[in-house]
Amino acid sequence: MVRIGIPGALFYFVYYPLWRVFFEGLGAQVVTSGKTTRELLDNGVREALADACVPVKLFFGHAMALKEKVDQLFIPRIVCLNNKTVYCPKFLGLPDMIRHGLPDMPPIMDVRVDSRDSKLAVLRALMAVGEKMKASPPAVLGSYAKARVTQMKFYRLLRNGFQPAEAIDMILNRKAAIPVFRPGQMTFAVVGYSYIINDRYISVDVVNKLRRMEINVLTPDNLSPLAIARQRYNSGKQMFWTFSDKVLRATRYFTGRKNIAGIIHLSAFGCGPDSIVDRFIQMDNGPGGTPFMTLTIDEHSGEAGVGTRLEAFVDMVKRKKRGE
Numbered sequence: 001m002v003r004i005g006i007p008g009a010l011f012y013f014v015y016y017p018l019w020r021v022f023f024e025g026l027g028a029q030v031v032t033s034g035k036t037t038r039e040l041l042d043n044g045v046r047e048a049l050a051d052a053c054v055p056v057k058l059f060f061g062h063a064m065a066l067k068e069k070v071d072q073l074f075i076p077r078i079v080c081l082n083n084k085t086v087y088c089p090k091f092l093g094l095p096d097m098i099r100h101g102l103p104d105m106p107p108i109m110d111v112r113v114d115s116r117d118s119k120l121a122v123l124r125a126l127m128a129v130g131e132k133m134k135a136s137p138p139a140v141l142g143s144y145a146k147a148r149v150t151q152m153k154f155y156r157l158l159r160n161g162f163q164p165a166e167a168i169d170m171i172l173n174r175k176a177a178i179p180v181f182r183p184g185q186m187t188f189a190v191v192g193y194s195y196i197i198n199d200r201y202i203s204v205d206v207v208n209k210l211r212r213m214e215i216n217v218l219t220p221d222n223l224s225p226l227a228i229a230r231q232r233y234n235s236g237k238q239m240f241w242t243f244s245d246k247v248l249r250a251t252r253y254f255t256g257r258k259n260i261a262g263i264i265h266l267s268a269f270g271c272g273p274d275s276i277v278d279r280f281i282q283m284d285n286g287p288g289g290t291p292f293m294t295l296t297i298d299e300h301s302g303e304a305g306v307g308t309r310l311e312a313f314v315d316m317v318k319r320k321k322r323g324e
């Protein structure tokens with residue numbers, strides 16, 4: 001049985017349910033790199049370009065963790081899926097960065113997806129993957145249909161307040177649902193890229209830290225695509241990058257809502273788009289807006305520093321609410 005490796009970073013938190021069921025439907029065994037550890041992060045930091053953002057360094061570490069365990073690595077080159085915005089250039093270069101940046105890696109299965117080239121771009125990419133796996137077109141279509149059903153279940157769990165890493169565990173690892181939203185508690189929005197918020201190591205587990213402080217948490221992944229698409233941000237500029245555009249629109253949705261007591265932007269050190277996103281959020285929120293804090297995450301982010309800043313922010317919001 002061919003073993004397909006999927007690094008547990010970046011797109012993992014967006015498409016892993018779909019990819020896993022799709023490949024398993026074609027008879028492959030899917031292997032992931034698991035959760036981030038200090039060692040895995042250190043490996044990525046050592047091997048990736050020094051000026052790469054933290055999530056890309058992390059991706060290197062996850063790819064390296066699969067080196068001896070798989071026959072091929074699946075790293076698609078996803079350019080555009082909505083005809084409007086494109087993924088950040090780092091995503092576009094991922095297959096090449098891993099292929100040329102790490103020695104002796106397994107072959108990389110790299111398919112390009114750009115919906116601006118064709119309405120059937122996704123289907124064509126799947127067919128190309130099927131061909132590499134020596135699967136017939138009907139088998140590819142059947143497997144994709146099953147994979148879509150699983151991905152829909154994943155989206156439903158997100159709409160119910162679970163975070164992607166939790167939904168993946170529930171659907172694919174059969175973990176029991178834990179209550180994530182408690183009535184009567186304050187709610188904060190944590191905005192940022194899924195692959196930062198959901199990596200418990202690199203995000204220093206901000207979501208669960210807030211929950212332990214009796215704060216409910218919502219993130220951009222909990223909003224429907226329609227709710228996000230309806231938002232307009234006030235900066236006057238359109239964001240080119242898909243994930244950055246989603247973060248800005250989601251923040252716009254959360255800003256000024258009565259049920260959102262505070263907004264925390266988890267920003268990645270070394271991320272070019274984030275330097276603009278953070279500024280736009282501040283301009284959009286404006287003076288007197290929803291209490292807001294930016295936490296910049298890097299490879300040295302420590303439990304203690306982040307915990308103290310979170311506690312201070314929560315305390316400030318509670319005092320404001322009490323009118324102190």
Ligand code: SF4
Nearest residue numbers: 053088090268271272
């Ligand atoms: S959007 Fe930022 S954090 Fe994400 S891959 Fe691009 S540079 Fe890195």
